[in-house]
Amino acid sequence: AHVPPEIDETNEDYNNLWLIAYSAQQAGIKTHMIPIDEVIFNEDTKSWEDAHGRAITNLFKLYPWEDLVTDSEAGYDKLLFAYHGAMDRWIEPAWKMFLSNKLLLAALWDKYPGHPNLVPTYAGHRGGMRNWVRKPLFGREGDGVEIYAPDYDVFIKPEDDDFFANAPESEFIYQEYIPAPRYEGIINPVSHPILGVWVVDGRTVGVGIRESNGALTDYWCRFAPHLVDLNDSTGMGFGTMDPGAANFG
DSSP states (O other): OOOOOTTTTTTTTHHHHHHHHHHHHHOOOOOOOOOOOOOOEEETEEEEETTOOOBOOOOOOSSSSSEEEETTTTTTHHHHHHHHGGGGEEETTHHHHHHHHTHHHHHHHHHHOOOOOOOEESSSOOOOSSSSSEEEEEEEEETTEEEEEEETTTEEEEOOOOHHHHHHHHGGEEEEEEOOEEOOOOOSSSSEEEEEEETTTTTEEEEEEEEEESSSSSSOOEEEEEOOTTTTTTSOOOOOOTTTTGGGG
């Protein structure tokens, strides 16, 4: 299920869904793409259907769960809580909302302060930090992020947005500012790469590399190409391309 064109002006969501659907078809799974507003709950049969009355039993979407469960105007909030189990399989499942809530980062720091794998994080206050990043609990791709780092001469204020401007501090976390490494690129003069790593059962199973020109990784960052090396002698399960070549992303 993809978002309608009025939300997805650049077709980013649609094209991502198309690629995933194509990959599923190559694996022998039949797929059908529909707008997410055509995912309808049939009150009579207590089942999910599309606009033509065909049953939907397995659904993949990129649309955020937290936006769906707070969408009282469309009625999804009540439907999803009451009839979540009427769908055989949601991909990704609803419990992923827990992992997308940045309060988890503050809770981890509170429980394991000083842990080398954690960044100092506080809920609703700066915790005495001089260089900090303010993030909304459910923000994505740089939305609503503010950076105040005088020791690094980095100052970023979010664009005008009523939600972020008027939201209470309880809707934000503060993290210590840690600058991303800076590399000179071939096409782009400066790149700040950030790794997104997927770990399942203690083993690395995937990696994504996003590069931005500035300190904030946002909508306009580049997704850098990389190679998966199944014969990687390090046991990490992945390898990257030559750093210079990666800048063609």
